[in-house]
Amino acid sequence: MIRYFSALSVVVAAFATAILSISCNRPKAFLREEGMIWNTVYHITYESEKDLSDSIISTLDMVGKSLNVFDKASLLSRVNESDSIEVDDLFRRVYEASLCINEASDGMFDPTLSPLITAWGFGPGHKLSADTTAIDSILLFTGIRKTHLNGNMIVKDDRRTQFNFSAIAKGFGCDMVAEMMRRNGVENYLVEIGGELTVSGHGPSGDEWKISIDRPIQTDTTEIHDSNAIIQITDCGVATSGNYRNYKKTDKGIIGHTISPLTGRPVSTDVISATVVAPSCMEADGAATACMAAGSEIAKRMLDTLKYEGMLILSDSSTWMTDGFRLMVIEEASVPGNKVRN
Known part of the structure; x- marks a missing residue:
């Protein structure tokens, strides 16, 4: 904190x-x-x-519509329900940064752990379960390296792979508001x-x-x-x-x-x-x-x-x-x- x-x-x-x-x-x-x-x-x-409160709110709303895992209408939620879908620039930027950190950390940072996060009671649904067989089966379709960008399309090797950018999206939200600030001088x-x-x-x-x-x-x-x-x-x-x-x-x-x-x-x-x-x-x-x-x-x-x-x-x-x-x-x-x- x-x-x-x-x-x-x-x-x-x-x-x-x-x-x-x-x-x-x-x-x-x-x-x-x-x-x-x-x-x-x-x-x-x-x-x-000048007061930029309206611009702050609209910027945060824009980030949320793209990356909020708790919003069923967000782009990220639609990605999680698809095997291939076109993404926006916000998703692409966070995805590419995640790939970089994933590589530098020997794979220890990974935004495709959404089903595991939920299974342990921290994600959407908050279902706490430590069943070994269930956890091991989820690992079969987690891993950002099992996904890739093809132009503006995010493609998943397994449709069940889901993203949760909670570990990076707040920081990105800060950056987007900062970019808006700079555009306004x-x-x-x-x-x-x-x-x-x-x-x-x-x-x-x-x-x-x-x-x-x-x-x-x-x-x-x-x-x-x-x-x-x-x-x-x-x-x-x-x-x-x-x-x-x-x-x-x-x-x-x-x-x-x-x-x-x-x-x-x-x-x-x-x-x-x-x-x-x-x-x-x-x-x-x-x-x-x-x-x-x-x-x-x-x-x-x-x-x-x-x-x-x-x-x-x-x-x-x-x-x-x-x-x-x-x-x-x-x-x-x-x-x-x-x-x-x-």
Whole structure:
């Protein structure tokens, strides 16, 4: 989970609807929009002379109509019911990014796990089932490499293969709103959807954006926010993935929401939480999920291959950072027993 801070004092979420810039040379106002989309909350802060709320909503609706797995009328839902169908540019961009991350993560990021996600109680239908025979049979038709693009057509080797872009779509939504902002001449903005975010330029204080990254605390509530580190960044996307907030309790123990594409079962690796900074939030979102599924050794290689920056919080109470990520850190929490490694 990521929270974001004003360089002046407190959480940006405490800003009023419009925050006037402190500089006399900038007559523009920092405006704020927030709402619900895809069963999560979004917060957007941007400097502009005009209100872009209608454009924000229409952009998010456009992304949802293409990629929302919970919308039975979306393009993605139609893809899941077909063996071959024409897709739009939004689907293509997310599909191609998923292929790239899939390859760099040794197959540990895969958006075709929709039937498995549902089987474990996290996707549409929420049917919790750990029947070994059923899981093994589902693995026969999962795998993004069992699909391909032929022009504008997505083609599946097996009609039963289904996509779920939930691990990358929120990040892509941030990027699409950011693209809309730039088309409207907005240079300074922060777009956050469900904890994933895209930033550009500077915040109301004139400094780059300050982002607080939560320390993993497993809890039944989402109200606990204990900062592990604060980074200062701009012109990039950042995402954090972890099982400590999205899990289910069963009579056999806790089941995390990250599913292994290899075993078809909830994965348990040495990575408790992964934060990734990348050129786009779509890339950061997918890569953070891949880090959770792959474990630290593959995650480190993937970040190096893709030239992303990242921080991994590991099960032995240590924190690993890329050299570039460490340069972004402006404040780090002092946690008993925590060791920092590069």
